Amino acid sequence: MTWDELPVVLTVAPTGAEVTRADNPALPHTPGEIAAEVTECAEAGASVCHLHVREDDGSPSSRPELFEKAIELIRERSPIMTMVSTGGAVWMSIEERITGLEARPDLAGVETGSMNFGEDLFVTSPPDARRVIQRATELGIGLEAEMFDVGHVVQAVRMLERGELPAPLRANLVFGVPGGIDATPEALEAMLRPLPAGTHWSITAVGRHQRRMLALAILRGAGGVRVGFEDGVYLRRGVLASSNAELVADARTLIEMLGRRPATIDEARELLASPVR
Ligand code: KMH
Ligand code: ZN
Numbered sequence: 001m002t003w004d005e006l007p008v009v010l011t012v013a014p015t016g017a018e019v020t021r022a023d024n025p026a027l028p029h030t031p032g033e034i035a036a037e038v039t040e041c042a043e044a045g046a047s048v049c050h051l052h053v054r055e056d057d058g059s060p061s062s063r064p065e066l067f068e069k070a071i072e073l074i075r076e077r078s079p080i081m082t083m084v085s086t087g088g089a090v091w092m093s094i095e096e097r098i099t100g101l102e103a104r105p106d107l108a109g110v111e112t113g114s115m116n117f118g119e120d121l122f123v124t125s126p127p128d129a130r131r132v133i134q135r136a137t138e139l140g141i142g143l144e145a146e147m148f149d150v151g152h153v154v155q156a157v158r159m160l161e162r163g164e165l166p167a168p169l170r171a172n173l174v175f176g177v178p179g180g181i182d183a184t185p186e187a188l189e190a191m192l193r194p195l196p197a198g199t200h201w202s203i204t205a206v207g208r209h210q211r212r213m214l215a216l217a218i219l220r221g222a223g224g225v226r227v228g229f230e231d232g233v234y235l236r237r238g239v240l241a242s243s244n245a246e247l248v249a250d251a252r253t254l255i256e257m258l259g260r261r262p263a264t265i266d267e268a269r270e271l272l273a274s275p276v277r
Pocket of ligand 2: 013017
């Protein structure tokens with residue numbers, strides 16, 4: 001299969017931990033709201049949802065019941081792959097960050113390094129990462145390394161070579177977070193350089209360069225791209241997205257304009273080698 005025949009796994013990150021309803025009033029908070037958004041996103045072309053949960057008042061949460069409820073409601077409505085964040089919010093302990101694993105999603109993110117995150121510190125030590133990997137592996141959950149700078153990629157490759165991260169590597173490269181790598185063509189090449197052949201790589205970009213970074217990655221052969229309110233609440237400069245599904249539909253149009261197509265959910269399961277549930 002040539003790179004342009006490879007389908008693009010379109011992931012939606014509907015909620016995140018930092019964005020608020022002051023940024024976009026359509027932000028889903030409750031498990032029911034998240035499940036409704038995710039279902040619409042699946043219909044619009046998303047094959048994976050990356051989940052954080054919130055309390056009813058919108059504050060970021062690590063309560064396992066909320067992850068369980070969101071995943072239960074999503075699975076009642078759609079076969080979309082579920083992924084939980086273990087990045088959580090910057091102030092959460094690693095214990096709080098791993099509670100979503102107990103909801104037995106298809107996939108989980110794992111951070112492979114530490115960084116500044118805006119004005120905060122976002123810390124994941126190697127033992128923290130190993131703890132996430134160990135529990136995910138015990139539960140049969142697939143892993144995606146979430147990497148915000150080149151050192152995180154180098155560390156993921158080191159963990160892969162040591163057998164600490166399962167092969168093949170699933171990599172999500174994140175661009176434009178203040179404190180992480182910038183959103184430029186050179187940054188994309190720098191993040192790709194350490195990755196071994198056979199890595200399934202996707203990108204996430206935040207801020208005003210999001211769409212052009214996605215376009216660049218789609219043309220560079222990315223196996224996936226991510227959109228959603230976690231990464232950006234605007235459809236265009238000055239135009240708020242009315243829903244996550246609108247962002248997914250927009251990304252789908254971009255993928256198709258560039259001569260590729262979004263992966264089906266079955267294809268995403270195969271590409272991300274997640275056990276069929
Ligand atoms: N909220 C950020 C501190 C992830 O989900 O893996 C971490 C984050 C990344 O959102
Ligand atoms: Zn996240």
